[in-house]
Amino acid sequence: MTIKKLPLMPNGHALLPGRAEEGEEVTVFESSTGESPLVAGTHFRCADCDQEPVYLIRDGAVHVQEPCPYPNGITTQITLEVPSGRLIVTDDLRDVYHVDFHAGASYNTALGQAQVVQAMAALGCAFGPVGNSSPGLYRTHERDSYLIAAPTYDDNDRPSLPEEACLAEIDTALWAYAIADFEDWKAKGGAPGQKLLGKYTVIDVTPGTYKVTHHSGERGFDKYAADTVVFARMERVTQASTT
Structure with a gap:
């Protein structure tokens, strides 16, 4: 077996810590029997598509044979129906x-x-991973538009987002946010004191259909960024039906 340093050509896959650029050198163990080479220091599976890479040495580099179907990561977009005009905002609504x-x-x-975000949306819950960031739901300057974001703080402990715009703080025991129509949640069995329900806030919004765009799956997204981290954007796209 031969050990060498070669540039990695990941074919769109996210295989290196920190989502490093194409061409970074990795340690390659090349078999003398023609078997697929082993590569040290990479993820076992792509951090975006979950595929296990198959490597091939060619033209002085180690290449991943099959391309990643998500070379830019994934932006997840769902809709949330809010006919009651009331939202429950927390980190964990899995009891319902x-x-x-x-x-x-x-x-x-x-x-x-x-896939989990889409599956939760199909049940009536806007859900998204945010790490251990303890974000908040913030009103923006645009009508019926909101951010799920984690502000940064300056040396005087002043947040990068206006405190008066924060409608709900989200404690992230689950490392996620979970938002649903309050009346839908109650109709499906939701009630204070449930096992998974921690701190929650109920807020009033304009009834209608809301589009929620979740960003943390995008290539290069940095939840530890030095500025405000916006995990998701929520905006009303249609009015509630009056029939």
Whole structure:
């Protein structure tokens, strides 16, 4: 077996810590029997698509044979119906809106998280991973538009987002946000004191359909950025039906 340093050509996959650029050198163990080479220091599976890479040495570099279907990561977009005009905002509503986090791709990947976000949305819950960031739901300057974001603080402990714009703080025991129509949540069995329900806030919004765009699965997204981190944007796109 031959050990060498070669540039990695990941074919769009996210295989290196920090989502490093194409061409970074990695340690390659090349078999003399023609077997697929082993590569040290990379993820076992793509952090975006959850595929296990198959490597090939060619033209002085180690290449991943199959391309990643998500070379830019994944932006997940769902809709949330809010006919009551009231939202429950917290980190964990799985007592009412329950999906199997292990039914698809690994939840540690962008694809796995996007699948859970979509599955929760199908049940009536806007859900998204945010790490241990303790974000808030913030009103923007635009009508019926909101951010799920984690502000930074200056040396005087002043936040980068206006405190008066924060409608709900989200304690992230689950490392996520969970938002649903308050009346839908109650109709499906939701009540204070449930096992998974921690601190929550109920807020009033304009009734209608809201589009929620979740960003943490995008390539290059940095939840530890030095500025405000916006995990998701929520905006009303249609009015509630009056029939």
